[in-house]
Amino acid sequence: MAQLLILEFPDPRLRTRASAVNPAWLHEPATQRLIDDMFETMYEAPGIGLAASQVDVHRRFMVIDVSEEKDQPLVFVNPVITARSGEQIYQEGCLSVPGIFADVARAERITVTALDRSGSAFELQTDGLLAVCIQHEIDHLEGKLFVDYLSPLKREMVRKKLAKQRKQTDAA
Ligand code: GNR
Ligand code: NI
Numbered sequence: 188m189a190q191l192l193i194l195e196f197p198d199p200r201l202r203t204r205a206s207a208v209n210p211a212w213l214h215e216p217a218t219q220r221l222i223d224d225m226f227e228t229m230y231e232a233p234g235i236g237l238a239a240s241q242v243d244v245h246r247r248f249m250v251i252d253v254s255e256e257k258d259q260p261l262v263f264v265n266p267v268i269t270a271r272s273g274e275q276i277y278q279e280g281c282l283s284v285p286g287i288f289a290d291v292a293r294a295e296r297i298t299v300t301a302l303d304r305s306g307s308a309f310e311l312q313t314d315g316l317l318a319v320c321i322q323h324e325i326d327h328l329e330g331k332l333f334v335d336y337l338s339p340l341k342r343e344m345v346r347k348k349l350a351k352q353r354k355q356t357d358a359a
Contacts, residue, residue: 188223188224188227189224189227190224190227190228190231191224191225191228191242192242192243193228193232193237193241193242193282193283194240194241194242194243194283195283195284195285195349196281196283196284196332196334196345196346196349197346197349198283200240200243201240201241201283201327201330201332202330203240203245203330204245204328204329204330205238205239205240205245205246205247205327205328205329205330206245206246206247207246207247207265208246208247208248208264208265208302210264210302210306212246213264213302213304213305213306214306219304221244222248222250222262222304225237225239225242225250226250226252226260228242229250229252229282230252230257232282234282235251235252235253235316235320236249236250236251236252236253236320236321236323236324237249237250237251237282237324238324238325238327238328239328240327240328240330241282241283241327247264247265247266247328248262248263248264248265248266248328249262249263249266249324249325249327249328250262251263251317251320251321251324253316253317253320262303262304263299263301263302263321263324264301264302264303264304264306265301265302266299266300266301266321266324266325266328267299267300267301268294268297268298268299268321268322268325269298269299269300269310270297270298270312271294271296271297271298272294272295272296272297273294273295273296273314274292274293274294274295275292275293275294275295275314275315275318275319276290276291276292277290277291277293277316277319278290278291279291279319279323279333280333281323281332281333281334283327283332284332284333284334284345284349285349285352286348286349286352287334287345287348287349289333289334289336289337289341291319291323291333291336292336293318293319293322293323294318294322295314295315295318296312296313296314296318297312297313297314297318297321297322298310298311298312299311299313299321
């Protein structure tokens with residue numbers, strides 16, 4: 188197992204639109220290792236989700252675990268939201284935008300279809316934090332970040348704050 192490097196805003200690679208996963212690719216040992224490495228990277232961060240885009244793999248899949256005990260790993264391959272209803276506002280963070288938190292409005296309840304890591308299709312109806320996380324990760328696959336929901340001025344403040352944080356970390 189290995190920890191992977193997480194791309195950070197405003198890295199232009201985070202703007203790449205990921206392409207569909209060929210189900211045959213899931214049967215390759217290297218792919219299964221990549222999924223394991225993404226879970227390790229997510230748990231170590233620590234985070235509740237990680238999209239392939241964030242580790243510079245521009246394929247449509249993500250790993251998620253929103254459980255308290257960190258014992259409910261979920262893999263979504265080629266996820267599609269087929270129904271959405273209601274609205275919830277959640278204070279979001281992102282491993283690609285470290286140390287920044289902001290309220291984002293998203294659907295409260297969603298239905299998502301996807302393949303699991305072995306290539307089997309499933310459908311999930313969910314709400315609350317898991318629904319927020321799935322929407323956040325699918326945004327990554329589209330090259331979209333939660334800071335894109337903020338005003339351009341706020342987004343510029345985020346960019347400057349991260350640049351300053353990095354300067355301090357690099358100097359230390
Ligand atoms: O770890 C994460 N926490 C989080 C909190 C609120 C809304 C979304 C998230 S996802 C984030 C991990 C991440 O950046 N996934 O892309
Ligand atoms: Ni994120």
